[in-house]
Amino acid sequence: MKGKDIQIKVCMGTGGLAAGGETVLRAFRESLKEKGIDATVDRNCSIHQVGCRGFCARDVLVDVIIDGEKTTYQYIKPEMVPQIVEEHIIKGMPVEEWTVKDDYRQFHEKQVKVVLADCGEIDPEEIDSYIDRGGYEALRRALTEMTPEQIVNTIEASGLRGRGGAGFPTGLKWEYARKNPSEVKYIICNADEGDPGAFMDRSIIEGNPHSVIEGMIIGAYAIGAKKGYVYIRAEYPLAVKRLGIALEQARQRGFLGDDILGSGFSFDIKIKLGAGAFVCGEETALIASIEGKRGMPRAKPPFPVEKGLWGKPTVINNVETLANVPYIIRNGALWFAQYGTDKSKGTKVFALTGKVRNTGLIEVPMGITLREIIYEIGGGIEGDRRLKAVQTGGPSGGCIPAHLIDIPVDYENLTKVGSIVGSGGMVVMDETDCMVNIAKYFLEFTQAESCGKCVPCRIGTKRLLEILTRITEGRGRPGDIELLEVLSNDIKLGSLCGLGQTAPNPVLSTIKYFRDEYEAHIHEKRCPAGVCKNLLTYTILEEFCKGCTLCAKVCPAGAIVGERKQPHRIVQEICIKCGACFETCKFSAIKKG
Amino acid sequence: MITLIIDGKYVEVPEGATVLEAAREADIYIPTLCDDPRLEPFGACRLCLVQIKGMPRPVTACTTPAREGMEVTTTNDEIERIRRTIVELLLSDHPNDCMVCEKAGDCTLQELAYFYGLRENRFWGERRQYSKKDNNPFIERDMEKCVLCGKCVRVCEEVQGVSAIDFAYRGFRTIVAPAFEKDLNCEFCGQCVSVCPTGALVGKLSLGKGRQKDIKRVDTICPYCGCGCNITLHVSRNEIIRVTSSPDTLNEGWLCVKGRFGFKFVNHPDRLKRPLIRKNGRFEEVCWDEALDYVAERLKEIKERYGPDAIAGLSSARCTNEENYLFQKFMRAAVGTNNVDHCARY
Numbered sequence: 001m002k003g004k005d006i007q008i009k010v011c012m013g014t015g016g017l018a019a020g021g022e023t024v025l026r027a028f029r030e031s032l033k034e035k036g037i038d039a040t041v042d043r044n045c046s047i048h049q050v051g052c053r054g055f056c057a058r059d060v061l062v063d064v065i066i067d068g069e070k071t072t073y074q075y076i077k078p079e080m081v082p083q084i085v086e087e088h089i090i091k092g093m094p095v096e097e098w099t100v101k102d103d104y105r106q107f108h109e110k111q112v113k114v115v116l117a118d119c120g121e122i123d124p125e126e127i128d129s130y131i132d133r134g135g136y137e138a139l140r141r142a143l144t145e146m147t148p149e150q151i152v153n154t155i156e157a158s159g160l161r162g163r164g165g166a167g168f169p170t171g172l173k174w175e176y177a178r179k180n181p182s183e184v185k186y187i188i189c190n191a192d193e194g195d196p197g198a199f200m201d202r203s204i205i206e207g208n209p210h211s212v213i214e215g216m217i218i219g220a221y222a223i224g225a226k227k228g229y230v231y232i233r234a235e236y237p238l239a240v241k242r243l244g245i246a247l248e249q250a251r252q253r254g255f256l257g258d259d260i261l262g263s264g265f266s267f268d269i270k271i272k273l274g275a276g277a278f279v280c281g282e283e284t285a286l287i288a289s290i291e292g293k294r295g296m297p298r299a300k301p302p303f304p305v306e307k308g309l310w311g312k313p314t315v316i317n318n319v320e321t322l323a324n325v326p327y328i329i330r331n332g333a334l335w336f337a338q339y340g341t342d343k344s345k346g347t348k349v350f351a352l353t354g355k356v357r358n359t360g361l362i363e364v365p366m367g368i369t370l371r372e373i374i375y376e377i378g379g380g381i382e383g384d385r386r387l388k389a390v391q392t393g394g395p396s397g398g399c400i401p402a403h404l405i406d407i408p409v410d411y412e413n414l415t416k417v418g419s420i421v422g423s424g425g426m427v428v429m430d431e432t433d434c435m436v437n438i439a440k441y442f443l444e445f446t447q448a449e450s451c452g453k454c455v456p457c458r459i460g461t462k463r464l465l466e467i468l469t470r471i472t473e474g475r476g477r478p479g480d481i482e483l484l485e486v487l488s489n490d491i492k493l494g495s496l497c498g499l500g501q502t503a504p505n506p507v508l509s510t511i512k513y514f515r516d517e518y519e520a521h522i523h524e525k526r527c528p529a530g531v532c533k534n535l536l537t538y539t540i541l542e543e544f545c546k547g548c549t550l551c552a553k554v555c556p557a558g559a560i561v562g563e564r565k566q567p568h569r570i571v572q573e574i575c576i577k578c579g580a581c582f583e584t585c586k587f588s589a590i591k592k593g
Numbered sequence: 594m595i596t597l598i599i600d601g602k603y604v605e606v607p608e609g610a611t612v613l614e615a616a617r618e619a620d621i622y623i624p625t626l627c628d629d630p631r632l633e634p635f636g637a638c639r640l641c642l643v644q645i646k647g648m649p650r651p652v653t654a655c656t657t658p659a660r661e662g663m664e665v666t667t668t669n670d671e672i673e674r675i676r677r678t679i680v681e682l683l684l685s686d687h688p689n690d691c692m693v694c695e696k697a698g699d700c701t702l703q704e705l706a707y708f709y710g711l712r713e714n715r716f717w718g719e720r721r722q723y724s725k726k727d728n729n730p731f732i733e734r735d736m737e738k739c740v741l742c743g744k745c746v747r748v749c750e751e752v753q754g755v756s757a758i759d760f761a762y763r764g765f766r767t768i769v770a771p772a773f774e775k776d777l778n779c780e781f782c783g784q785c786v787s788v789c790p791t792g793a794l795v796g797k798l799s800l801g802k803g804r805q806k807d808i809k810r811v812d813t814i815c816p817y818c819g820c821g822c823n824i825t826l827h828v829s830r831n832e833i834i835r836v837t838s839s840p841d842t843l844n845e846g847w848l849c850v851k852g853r854f855g856f857k858f859v860n861h862p863d864r865l866k867r868p869l870i871r872k873n874g875r876f877e878e879v880c881w882d883e884a885l886d887y888v889a890e891r892l893k894e895i896k897e898r899y900g901p902d903a904i905a906g907l908s909s910a911r912c913t914n915e916e917n918y919l920f921q922k923f924m925r926a927a928v929g930t931n932n933v934d935h936c937a938r939y
Contacts, residue, residue, distance in 0.1 A: 277763065294760055299636035299656035452741060452760065452767025453637045456675075459682040459716075462765040466718040483715060490678040493650055493671070494639045 006045040006089060009063040011120065013052030013206050014199065014238060015360075019059035020077065025049060027078035028062075031085040045089070048129070051207015052199075053120035055107055056360040058100065064088055072100045103379055107358045110376050112339055114347045115323040116363045119207035124242045127249040130210040136255055138329035142218045143263040146329075151222040152178055155325065157333035159345030164190055164281070164318030165396065165422045166498070167344070167411040173315055176305045177223035180313040185225040188309065188316045189216055189269075190286060191232035191239070194278040195394025196445055198425040200349040201319035203361050205232070205239040208323070209246035213269065215322030217255060218329060220267045223315055228269040231286050235276050243271060278395075278449035282497045283308075283316045285451065296451045297497035318423065320349055340366035344410035348421065354391075354428035355382045370405035374428055385430040388529075389513070393422025395442040395449075396502030398509030399435060418509040420502070434531035435514040436521055439506045440468040446503040457500030460491040464507060472532040476522035481511060530592055533577045537593065540581075542567040544589035551581035551590065597663040606659050613641055613654035616667060623667050624676060624708070626683075626701055626790050627742035628655045631845055632751055635743050640676050640705070643667045651675065680705045685716040686765075687791075688737050695733075696792030698805030702740060723768065729777040731797055731854050732786055736768050739793040745769060745785035752847060753784055783853040787837060787846060796835055798854060803829030815852040818910045819917070820844065822852055833859055896928060905932035 010016070010025045028047050037045050053061045058074035064084065065071075071094045073084065080098060088094045113119075122129040130136070142151055156171025177185060189212060193201040205212060216228050232240055247269055250256045258266045272290050279285045280295040287309050289295040308314025324346060328336045337345045344366040353359050356378035364373060370390055374380070381387050389399040392409075398419035400407075407413045414421050429438065447461040464487055467480055488504030495501045511518060520526045527535040540551070540560075547565040559575040562568030570581070582590045596605050597615055604619040611634060616623050626638035634656045642651040646664035651672055654665070666672075684706060691697045723736040743760070746769055750756045757779035761770040771777050786794045808827045815822040823842035827835035833856045840846035858864055868884035869876040879887075895903055906924045908917050917935065924933040 279763075296760070299634070299653055301658070448764050450764040452762070452764050453743070454639050455637070455679045455682055455740070456639055458741065458765060458767060459686050460678075463682065463685065463716045463718055487678065487716070490675045494642060494675045494679060496636055496639065496653075 004044070004067050005065075007063070007065040008045070008047045008089075009050045009065070009121070010047070011051075011053045011059055011061045012049035013056075013120075013203055015052060015056030015059045016061065017238070021049070021060045023078045024060045024062065024076050024081060027081035028085070031082045032089070034082075035085055035090060037085075037089065048123045049125070050121060051119045051124045052116075052203035052361050054111075054116065054361045054363075055104060055358065057358055058104065058360075061100075064094070066092065072104065073098045074100045074104065103358065106379065107360070107362075107377055110368065110372055111363050112347050112365045113363050114327050114336070114339070115204060115211065115320055115349060116207070116361070117327070118211065119204060122208060124207055124209055125245050127210060127246065127253060130208065134330060135210050135326070136214055136253075138326035139214050139217055139255060140261060142221060142329055143261050143265060148178055148222045148224065151218060151329065154329060154333045155222070158328045158336040159333075159340070159343075160321065160324055160328060160336065161344065161411065162318055163320035163324070163348065163423070165393065165420060167421060170317060170321055173305060173317075174219060174222050176303075177225075177313050177315045180306070182313050184310075184312045185223055186309045186312060186314040187216055187220045187223060187225040187228040188286065188290070188314060189228065189230040189232075189319060189322055190281060190283065190316050191230055191236075191319045192274045192278075192281040192286060193236075193319070193423060194233065194276070194281055194449075195396075195423055195425045196442075197353045197427055198351045198394055198423055200351055200361065200424045202236050202239050204319050204323050204349070205236070205243050209239075209243045210250065211323040211326055212243075212319055213246055213250050213255070215317075215325035216269060217260065217267055218325050219315060219317065219322065221263075221265050223313075225315070226267055228267065229272050229290055229309070230269060231272045231274055231280070231290060233276050234273040240271065240273065247271070277451070278445075279451045279497070279499050282499060285497070286316065287314065294451075296453050297499075299496060320424070341408060341410045341412075343412055344421075348409070348424060350392075350424045350426045352378055352426050352428070354426075355385070355387075355430040355433070356380065356428045357382055364409070366410045367408040369408055370400065373409070373426070374405065378428065381428065381430050385432065387428065388431050388433055389429045389435065389438075389510075391419075391427040391429065391438065391442075391506070392425065393420035393502075393505070394425040395446045396420060396498065396505060397422045397425070398505045399429070399438065399513065400509070401513040418505065418512055420505070432529055432531070434472070434527050434529035435510040435517050436468060436472050436527075437529075437531050439510045440465065440472055442506040443468055443503070446499060450499060450503075454494075454496040454500060456491040456494035457496070457503065460487060460494075461500070461503050463487060464491070464504065468507070471518065471521045472527070473534040474521070474525045474532075476518075478522065480522055481515065481518050485511060526593075536577050537572065538570055538575060538577065538579070538582055539591050540568050540570055541589050541591055544587050546587055546589070548586070550584050550586070554580045554584045556580060595659050595661045597659050597661065597665060599665045600667055610659050611655055612643060612645070612657045612659050612663070612665055615659045616643075616654060616665070621667055623654050624705060625655060626705070626740055627744060629744055629748075629788055631840060632744060632747045632788075635747065637741065637743055639679055642672055642675055644669060644672060677709050677711075680709050681711060681714050681716050683740055684711060684714055685718060686720050687740075688720070694738070694792040695795045695800060696738075696805075700792060701790035719765075721765070721768070725774070727776050729781070731781045731783060731850070732777055733795045733797050733800060734777065735793050735795075736770075737793075738791045739769060740791055741767060741769065742790055743769075744788040744790070745794060748784045748788050749779075753780065753782055755779055755782075758785070781850045781854065782848065783850065784847060787848070787853070796854065798857065799827070799835040802832070802834035803827075808834070815848070816911060817849075817851040817855065819913050821913060822848055824848065824852055826856070892928065901929035902932060904928050904930055906930075906934070908933070908935045910935070910937045 012021045060076045062073040062076045152174045160170045161167040191201050256268050274280050277295045280289045282297045285295045285297040304314040340346050347363050347365050349363045352362050358379040387402045389401050391399045443465040447465045450457045452458045488508050491504050520528050545567040552560040557574050557576045559571045560568050582592050594605050599616050602619050604615045606615040623641045625641040627635045636653045636656040641654040643654045644651050644666040727734040758769050808829050811826040815824045822844040825837045826833045836853050838846045838848050867878045870879050908920045921933045
C-alpha cells in the first residue's frame, strides 16, 4: 500500500500575502524539513501556494489535505506552524482550536462557485495544476469540435452578460464581431479594475490566470482575432506577475502562438499595463490608452466592435466574463443557465466589504437577495448594529436602503432601485455611516478620476462635490438638495461616457432614500449618524462626570478644563472634535451629538 | 445621399455627414463650443446634444453620423435645460472679466451667456487659478479662460502635425499645456489662436490695441510667399493689429507664423518704401522710373561687354507663379541667358 498523500495549501492571494502568507508557507517548508518529512518514505507531501480563498478576513487560511480529507485552518501565523506539523501532519490529529468553525461553512453555504471554483485550489503559477482540474479542455473542444458560430451560439444560449458593469450580452457582442468581415480583429481583456473596495478581477487573475487566458483564446477563435491584449493596471503587481507566468506557460504548451493544438488557428496575448486611471476602464478610453494616447473616452457609435483598437473591430470583455467562458464551454450553456434569474444568468463575484462580519470575495448565483448575502454569507452586521444601506456598483452605483434588501440581486432589479450590479463592489453600511458623507466620498473619487474632457463631468461633479462638502460642514443652504438633484440629472444626461453618466448615482440614490439625513444637515445643522465633524459637539454631562481628569489628559487640543474631582467642561472654541475624550471616558459622561 | 428629418424639416446630406453638418445644411442653429468642421469631431462641450428618435438619451450632433430616415429634435425643454447648465458650469469656472478681455465681442462663451440670458449663476465654487505666464513671443495663454474644447490640441496635431500641446492632469485640474508645462516653443503658426472660442489664446501683438467693435477688416492676400493665402487685416487707428483668415478661403483659414504674426514690418521705420540707388557711396531714394531705367541700362552694358551669361537672376518665393514665370521669361528672352534660379531650391 502506498503511503499517505499530504497536501498543504497556503493562501497567497493579496489578502493572504498581506496577512503573512509567504512567511507561513516558508514556516511549513522549514518545519517539515526539520521533522524530516521529505525523507519519510511512505509519505508524499507537497506544499502549494494558492490564490484567493474568499474569506479574506480569516487569512492566512491554510488547507491541510491528508488522503483527500481536508482540514482548513484560519488566522495562521508562522509560529503556529510547527504545532500543526507535529500534531496534524505527523500524528494525524488536527489542531481543532485553529480550524475554521461553523461561520466559515456558513460563509460558503449559499455561494455557488463557477469562476472561483478553482481559485484557491490550484497553484496559479503552475499550469499543470489548472490542467489537472480540467483546464484547457474547453479550448481543445472549442478548437477541434466546434465552429466559431457554435461557440457564439453556446455563449448566447448560456445568457452570459458582461460582468464589468453594463451587462451587455457577451454572445451578442461576439456575434457582431464574428460577422464583421475585417481581416484584422482584436480581443481585449479589461482588467482595469478601479472601483474603491473592488478586488474581484484582481483575485481571479491572481488565483486562476489560466481561466482568463483560456476564455480569451476561445473568444478570439470565435470572433476571428489573431491578437489579444490584457489591459491591467500596474498597481496589481502580483496579478501582472502571475499573468505573465501563465502566458509563458500557455505558450510553451502550445495553447498560444501559431497553429494552436494543430487547429491552424493562431493567436497570442500581450499584457498592456495601465497607469491607474479609473477612466481607462471605459472601453474607448482603454483603447486610446493601448494606442499610446491619453486615456480619454470618445463618443459612441461607432462602437469598438465596429471600430476599435487601431480602427479595427474589437471585442472588450471583463476578466470575470472571460473566466466564465471555459466553464460554459466545458459544461454547456444549460448548466450555466440553471443559475440565476430569467434575464441574468449564472453567478456573480462580489467583493463584500464594509460593516459585515465576514468580509471577503464571494460568488453567488444571480437572483440571491441582499439579505442572504449580508446576514447569511456576511454573518450580519458588526456589533449587531442596524443595517442602513448597501452600496453596490462602486462610484457608479447607488445606495440601496435596508428596507429593500429582499430584492433579488440581478441587473434589472438593482437598476430599478437606482443602483447597478457594476463590477461587483458591495459595501455594507450601518447606522454609524452618514449617507451624505458616503455620497461625498464617492464624488471625491469620481471627481478626481474624471478625464476632464466633457464639461458636465469635469465641472459638474466638482460642483456636486462642493455642495456636498458644504452640507457636511454645516454650510448647506435651503435649496441645495434640489440643486443637487437638478445638476445630477443634467450630468447623467449630458456626460460623454459612463463615468460621468453614472457619477451622480450615489448622490441621487442617497437623496432618494435618505433625504431626511440631508435635511437634518442643512436645516438642523446636525449629522444624525454622528460622522460629520463640523456638525458634532462633545459636551460633558456634569451629573456623570467624576472629575477623574482622564479626558483632559487625552485631549490633544487642551480643550478640557476643570478641577480634580469636579465636573469638567469642554471649551468648544478649542475642541477639534477628534472624539478622544468620548472614547476614554469610563463613566459615559461625554455626550456626542 | 441620405435624407433625414431635423425639427420636422427634410434634409439631404451626403453619406458620412454628421447630424450637426446636416443641421447646418438646413440652417438650423445648434450651439457648440468644441466643433470645427475642419477638425475631427470631439464631443467634449456637450452643447450640441440633440434627441434622436429611438435613442434612449440625448446624443451629440457633432459625433453622430446622419442615417437615412433619422428623426432629430434639436431643441426641447430637456435639451435646453442641459445646455443652460453646461454654460452655467463653464461660467462658474471662468474669470468672467469680459470688460477687459481681448476676446469680448468675438467670444463664443460670451455669446452663449448672452443667448441664455445668464446674469445669475446657480453654480459657484472653486475656480482654476493659473498664475503662470507663458513667455513665448507670440501667443498669450490664459488657461483660466480655457473651456477645454480641445480645438487647439486638435489643430496642432491634425492640421499642423506638430503636437506641441496636449491635455495634462485629470478632472477639474485638467489643462492644455506644452510638454512639462514649459513655455510654448513651437512653430508659432497661431492656428490654435485662430480656433480658440474664448480669450484663452490670443495674439500678444494685438494685446490692448483695440476692441473688436472698433476694428476695420481689410481682406487681402498674404505677401510672404506664392501660396497666396487669403488674409484679413484687422486695422485699428490705421495700424494693423491682427491678421486672421476666414475658413471659407482657399487656404481654409490656415496660416503660418509669417502670415499670422509677421505684420509688424508694415509700420516699421526701417521699411523700404521706395527704390534706393547708391550714389557717391551713399544710398539715395529715387522714383521707380529712375530705378528701372538704371537697372535696364546697367544690364544692357554688362550684356554687351561680357555676354548674356555674365548675368544671372534669382527669383523670390514671395513672388506669385505668374511673376516668377515672367521673370524667367525676361531672363531667357530679354537678357538671353538660362542663368535663372529660385530661392525655393536652396
